[in-house]
Amino acid sequence: MQVEQFLEFSAARHAGKVALICGPQRLTYKDIDDRCNQLANALLSAGLKRWDRVAIYMENSPEAVLGVFGALKAGGVFLVVNPTTKMDKLSYILNNCRASVLITTGKKLDEIRSIWAETPYLQTVIVTGADVPSTIEEGGKQILSLEHVLATASAERPSKRCIDIDLAALIYTSGSTGKPKGVMVTHLNIVSAATSITTYLENTGEDVIINLLPLAFDYGLYQLLMAFKMGATLVLERGFTYTYVLIETLIREKVTGLPLVPTISSILLQMDLSKHQLPHLRYISNTAAALPTEHIRQLRKFFPQVKIYSMYGLTECKRVSYLPPDQIDIRPRSVGRGMPNEEVYIVDDGGKRLGPGETGELVVRGANVMKGYWELPEETAKMLRDGGFPWPEKVLHTGDLFTSDEEGYLYWVGRKDDIIKTRGEKVSPKEVEEVLYSLPQIADAAVIGMPDPILGSAIKAFVTLKPGSSITVQEVLRHCKERLEDFMVPKQVEICETMPKTGTGKISKRALALGGGGTE
């Protein structure tokens, strides 16, 4: 099975059913399937070949959904880029995977024009909501109006060009080297993960699932993929800013599935939820970081009939584990056990399997495990290692330290590296530090995660200045905001006189976490 068939099979079964609700728009499965066929035919006419990369750079919207399934129907590989990504990084990603097509909005087009010259592989730009003619040549790129495509292209389904072990998507994550890396995901990876997850969540075509998270984040993307797989309805939100708007939407659309990250539950729980009746809500899921026990207790109090799924995963295999809802009151700190059709175990540094109560690295086996990082063989080899079976098989070393109880339930302990998990997203300190070092006033920079009740971890930056330089905290933050996605911008910046160093002269992040920077 291939991922675009989630849409095609549901369109065949329930053509007239509402598949997608986005603001005032309500689109049926047939509407979306037809439009994706049109977009795929336009991509093929523009020269898209099997396995070519199609980047989607826009806010959550019906057009972003068309981009995902249109690219797949044409035999392409899609990647959704976070819409708050700045031009430097967008250009890096487009060149890194040699994307030949970019799908974006008229609002973003003006800024994107500044990177035409440095993105030689990019041939076609499809723009929605822009006052552009049907097609024009500009800066060596062909610019097509999506609205023109939807008014003119054939809605006939293109013939299949891929098999299920072909790449379907690249999902970029923050890399420990400071540069983002593309997680290579096949059709089979996605079909396997989506099948396992919808099985334990007991999803059906009757579900109405809301998505508040960016489609660039795999947890957000999978809400779309799983809803379409089941023939359910997806309520796609631009994001989550106004709490009461969310409550109104949950009530109005009779939402049954509410996927959360701890940051959202923390904000939601600041309301008196007992005033609001949500009789249709069937489940709440949480991933990205463990849901604090207090959140679980309060959610259980407000919504006793709702199943709460505490889960854990990483982009490299999508999902690792879930805690069956009947266990949440018994072991609220656990993120559960491996999901269906997947094996997980804990090993020591030598690869020996560990027993209950021992702490080691979590290893994952399954058809959901990625193919590797795009054109990064060394980074791939660190994560995908020989499993030691009588047959050749690579298993995923997650970099997450875990322990388990006697019954095999997993408990997260920490990271093996210094990756920070904030607002449910992974941030490499190196990526933020590189941006800080690009300020001429800064001598040393170090970024760490500090515990934060809303964000999970908050990004804190320590900097020292070059002699004779001066800069304000606000200027540092503005510099970061202009260059980093919103979730990567430090919450706090401390300008210090000196930086604590280790015996080998490296900045000691442990000392910073304990006591901050020094003064002379």
Place this chain on the structure above:
Amino acid sequence: MQNLEAQLKQFVVENFLFGKQNGFNCDDSFLEKGIIDSTGMVELIFHLESSYQIKIEDTELVPENLDSVERLVAFVERKKASKEQGSYQSAS
């Protein structure tokens, strides 16, 4: 003393735009322009409640009240007026 609009604009510029005033207008939508996200909104609400001695109800957490400096001004003025009205009535 600064008027309410100048105060609120300054708060938004300092906390969410890190001092960059250029091109920011009082009728700019926080949502459309990506100025304030959900965690920023928590900070904004806290600021409104503590600086202007108002209590914001859950049902008031909607863009109609909070999505631009202009809307914030109108909202805070409305809240303060209804509070004064309330205390006058309870005092009489």
